[in-house]
Amino acid sequence: MKNPALPPRLDKRDQLLAPRDGMDRLEAALEEIRQREGSGSILQLPIAAKDLDPLLPPQMPRRGLPFGEAWEELLGLALPYARRNAHPGFFGYVCSPGLPTDPWAHALGAALNQNVTSFSSAPGAVAMEKKLISWLAEILRFPQGAGGLLLGGGSSANFTAILTALVRKAGPQILQEGLPGVWSEGPLTLYGTHQAHFSVPRAAVLAGLGRNAFRTVPEDERRRMDPEALEALLAEDRSQGRRPFCVVASAGTTATGAIDPLKDIAEICRRHEIWFHVDGAYGAAACLSDALRPRLAGLDEADSVTFDLHKWAFLAFDASALVLKNPKDARRVFYTSADYVPIPQEPPPEQFAFFHHGPETSRRARALPAVLALLHYGASRLGRNVEHNVLCAEYLAALVLEHPELQLIAAPELSILCFRYRPTEPMEEAAVDRLNELIRQDLQRAGSFYLSETRLENRPVLRVAILSHQTRAEHIEALVHDVVERGRQLAEG
Ligand SMILES: Cc1ncc(COP(=O)(O)O)c(C=O)c1O
Numbered sequence: 473m474k475n476p477a478l479p480p481r482l483d484k485r486d487q488l489l490a491p492r493d494g495m496d497r498l499e500a501a502l503e504e505i506r507q508r509e510g511s512g513s514i515l516q517l518p519i520a521a522k523d524l525d526p527l528l529p530p531q532m533p534r535r536g537l538p539f540g541e542a543w544e545e546l547l548g549l550a551l552p553y554a555r556r557n558a559h560p561g562f563f564g565y566v567c568s569p570g571l572p573t574d575p576w577a578h579a580l581g582a583a584l585n586q587n588v589t590s591f592s593s594a595p596g597a598v599a600m601e602k603k604l605i606s607w608l609a610e611i612l613r614f615p616q617g618a619g620g621l622l623l624g625g626g627s628s629a630n631f632t633a634i635l636t637a638l639v640r641k642a643g644p645q646i647l648q649e650g651l652p653g654v655w656s657e658g659p660l661t662l663y664g665t666h667q668a669h670f671s672v673p674r675a676a677v678l679a680g681l682g683r684n685a686f687r688t689v690p691e692d693e694r695r696r697m698d699p700e701a702l703e704a705l706l707a708e709d710r711s712q713g714r715r716p717f718c719v720v721a722s723a724g725t726t727a728t729g730a731i732d733p734l735k736d737i738a739e740i741c742r743r744h745e746i747w748f749h750v751d752g753a754y755g756a757a758a759c760l761s762d763a764l765r766p767r768l769a770g771l772d773e774a775d776s777v778t779f780d781l782h783k784w785a786f787l788a789f790d791a792s793a794l795v796l797k798n799p800k801d802a803r804r805v806f807y808t809s810a811d812y813v814p815i816p817q818e819p820p821p822e823q824f825a826f827f828h829h830g831p832e833t834s835r836r837a838r839a840l841p842a843v844l845a846l847l848h849y850g851a852s853r854l855g856r857n858v859e860h861n862v863l864c865a866e867y868l869a870a871l872v873l874e875h876p877e878l879q880l881i882a883a884p885e886l887s888i889l890c891f892r893y894r895p896t897e898p899m900e901e902a903a904v905d906r907l908n909e910l911i912r913q914d915l916q917r918a919g920s921f922y923l924s925e926t927r928l929e930n931r932p933v934l935r936v937a938i939l940s941h942q943t944r945a946e947h948i949e950a951l952v953h954d955v956v957e958r959g960r961q962l963a964e965g
Pocket of ligand 1: 565624625627628669671722724725726751753780792
């Protein structure tokens with residue numbers, strides 16, 4: 473046999489080398505980002521989508537540029553057209569500001585480039601993620617033995633929990649035969665209120681159950697799940713042959729931050745042998761504060777909790793924890809082995825794999841930024857920032873209540889509240905609607921505050937979600953001032 477030909481040596485110019493001055497450039501960019509967030513407008517430069525497209529080469533670049541030039545091209549698109557979510561006046565959606573420690577942890581994570589599939593692939597990162605989950609389980613007051621994993625977002629965490637609940641109710645047969653194999657025993661149904669995050673009814677679609685499998689439980693006047701109505705709906709559904717498998721309660725709804733009565737719901741779920749999942753994507757972080765934890769009484773009775781670190785634990789995207797009381801339930805759903813990953817059903821810790829507990833296989837080291845933040849700031853300091861957000865929300869509610877032109881629509885249970893501007897002169901409701909819509913748009917255009925569009929009972933409201941560790945009382949006062957001033961101008965004009 474002929475000797476195999478050696479591949480020619482790679483040309484030196486084709487080797488992929490580290491940029492020499494990368495660190496200085498990164499430091500300079502971080503400084504610029506910090507300066508922009510501390511002052512000035514929240515908004516990115518205004519530009520149409522079609523005008524952004526030509527800012528990068530139309531075709532994939534075939535030849536490289538010196539690093540400095542490539543970096544500047546990247547910054548030219550990334551910096552001016554990024555909304556400043558860490559601005560102290562950013563009150564839209566349910567959005568974290570990101571922590572000052574995050575860029576370092578994310579850079580380290582990228583440099584190490586661990587594939588956090590299993591212990592054998594990334595022992596350090598796996599141990600870190602498991603430890604982080606155990607810390608979170610502890611502050612949720614879950615018992616020993618709880619477990620879970622980090623996913624890309626609360627939507628994925630909710631879906632993973634709901635699928636786990638479905639398999640527990642339907643039994644292992646569903647893993648082989650799918651829904652057709654279990655449907656003869658009755659349709660499987662999922663419960664939540666109209667306020668549940670859209671990822672909850674969508675999970676019913678993704679699980680193949682269809683949208684109608686999501687059963688809407690009536691709410692009380694504070695938009696919290698009504699436990700008596702839940703009990704009645706379960707009884708009615710059972711009598712019609714449906715098989716309830718999961719109730720999803722919210723610990724802080726997206727629109728108003730309402731907390732469902734978790735203790736009552738837990739008791740109903742126990743009695744009916746239904747999985748109790750709490751979507752605490754936003755609100756579970758209140759457990760970082762001993763003073764706030766009582767507001768989530770009953771959370772520890774859940775079978776599983778979604779807890780997004782990239783919401784109210786202030787961390788940069790993406791890290792959403794799903795914490796399960798009995799992680800074996802998820803393992804029953806996701807366990808897989810193949811010729812190229814022969815992992816036994818009861819593996820020793822050295823063969824632990826996250827892909828046995830959730831839908832992803834390749835995963836980055838999502839725990840790194842959270843562990844660095846906890847090591848550096850400590851949970852108490854993060855908790856005090858959460859408390860400060862709540863105090864800011866309560867201060868805003870008090871200012872709204874005492875102002876004759878402002879009307880509190882949804883009082884804060886945590887750090888989200890909704891209100892409306894209403895002139896003292898009588899005005900038709902439709903005109904008040906329009907006025908509030910214009911105020912919100914005007915504030916946004918000015919770039920000092922960002923409130924995302926929200927309607928309650930089909931009327932526009934000024935919704936304020938305070939999740940920035942940079943927000944202070946003066947920002948709250950300035951918001952009230954700006955809303956009233958704009959309201960008056962618009963009402964006159
Ligand atoms: C209560 C709640 N649950 C779930 C989600 C979905 O989280 P994610 O956007 O991380 O998927 C959100 C998003 O705002 C939310 O507010």
